[in-house]
Amino acid sequence: MLQSYPVILTPDENGTVIAQFPDVPEALTVGEDNTNTLQWAQDALVVALSGYIEKRRDIPPPSSPEPGQKTVPLPPQVAMKLSVYQEMRDQGITQGALGERMGVDGRQVRRILDLDHNTSISHLTLALKCLGKELVIDIRKAA
Numbered sequence: 001m002l003q004s005y006p007v008i009l010t011p012d013e014n015g016t017v018i019a020q021f022p023d024v025p026e027a028l029t030v031g032e033d034n035t036n037t038l039q040w041a042q043d044a045l046v047v048a049l050s051g052y053i054e055k056r057r058d059i060p061p062p063s064s065p066e067p068g069q070k071t072v073p074l075p076p077q078v079a080m081k082l083s084v085y086q087e088m089r090d091q092g093i094t095q096g097a098l099g100e101r102m103g104v105d106g107r108q109v110r111r112i113l114d115l116d117h118n119t120s121i122s123h124l125t126l127a128l129k130c131l132g133k134e135l136v137i138d139i140r141k142a143a
Helices: 036-052 076-091 095-102 106-112 121-132
Strands: 002-004 008-011 017-020 028-031 071-073
Touching: 008 036, 008 121, 017 036, 028 036, 036 071, 036 076, 076 095, 076 121, 095 121, 106 121
Parallel strands: none
Antiparallel strands: 002 071, 008 017, 017 028
16 A cells, blocks of 8 residues: 655745644654655655654554645555554564564564665565555556
8 A cells, every 4th residue: 555644834934845744743854845845755754654663653544635735655665564564563463473474584574674675575565465465556647
């Protein structure tokens, strides 16, 4: 599931624009204008959500955007990793237990949960399958 989080863009007194995410208040960034700020916003969102994993917190689902409100999508690999992490939490499954289900060492599961690690799509889809989930890709016309 590709997730997009609503973002609030607010001009500040310095002539720059601040990006805030209502669902992930730890994700903040600033840019020169709306376009530049939105480019930085995805990085800020990923870094903040990585902190949720480090602190063993649930990943907040994105709320529905208000009409006309901009959203920031998660990179596909990050969305998959967050889905694996949250499903493990929801099911009470440890990294070691998921590793056993996948037939891999627990260290590989740690890498799957590392948002900075480039995990193969085959490992991510296997992890999701072992959690009773599947990846569905939907390609749409660009807005």
